[in-house]
Amino acid sequence: MAGLTRAEKRRRAAGYDHAQVDLGNGMVQASPASVMAALERLGPESIETFEDVKDRIVPMFPRFRPMPPFAGEPMTVTMAGVAMGFGLDVGPAMLVVADVLHKAWDVPAETIADAAVANARRAVATCGKRDVIKQEIDGTPIKVLQTGLHLASTVLLMPDEIVRLFGPGPKVLTAPMRDLLVAFEPTVDLAFAVWLRDEFASMDPNGLAAPMYAFDGAMVTPFFVGSGLQ
Structure with a gap:
């Protein structure tokens, strides 16, 4: 392998x-x-x-x-x-x-x-920090998780796993695909974050209609912002 x-x-x-x-x-x-x-x-x-x-x-x-x-x-x-x-x-x-x-x-x-x-x-639980990929798109840092098991999006239901996988502290999160969870810095330009979410979602016939989420380090809260897909 x-x-x-x-x-x-x-x-x-x-x-x-x-x-x-x-x-x-x-x-x-x-x-x-x-x-x-x-x-x-x-x-x-x-x-x-x-x-x-x-x-x-x-x-x-x-x-x-x-x-x-x-x-x-x-x-x-x-x-x-x-x-x-x-x-x-x-x-x-x-x-x-x-x-x-x-x-x-x-x-x-x-x-x-x-x-x-x-x-x-x-x-x-079988995933670890090494599964979180750090990237930069148009100068904006992001962290991306794919599990290989169709389940990255479900991490939004597990605040403790967000901390374990992405680290402590506030974040903006979204899940444009079932097996794709994207984390942004809390200061991210939301227009860019929404554009990127929609770009990813449009690549997948089963792309998700997920909102953006604010994570304060302990709780995940959805907030809806403009989107061409909603």
Whole structure:
């Protein structure tokens, strides 16, 4: 496994061997062919009850593009100040948990949310500061996290992990993709931060409609600023 990034090693250790597409700037995503193959292998009996999926469900921010009509209305709860959905890890992609599926499971939303955050937390615990990449774009310093497990955005639900991975102190944060969390200095030009968020989100068919977040060192608070994608 020489020459692989830490995120790639983590992805392979988790059993993910699907093809990926290089988006540039060190970012990757699963190839469309690998996503379709995974969905075709997923049978309805594998998601029939919550017990079937409780170890694979994770929080998912809503994407800025509308879901296709056949997908149904997604299940949502309020987390991190926004309407958060849930996804089932199927390897190269996340299968959105529809409201009709939640009703079929007949399990309280709190139970699903608790399991989802716990699953994400266990996966994020395998990441370290070496996974946070420092970059500079147009003279603006940023720190970027990709986990290789589709879960960087869920770190916004874990203030303690923000401190562990990005260091203490105030920050401006955003998650334009499911596996991309970007941290800015608290003094960042917000117009630039929003532009960069939207540039990243537009590169991904599942780009997220996440707000900007202010982190004061202990608490994460969303604040909405202008965006061409919202």
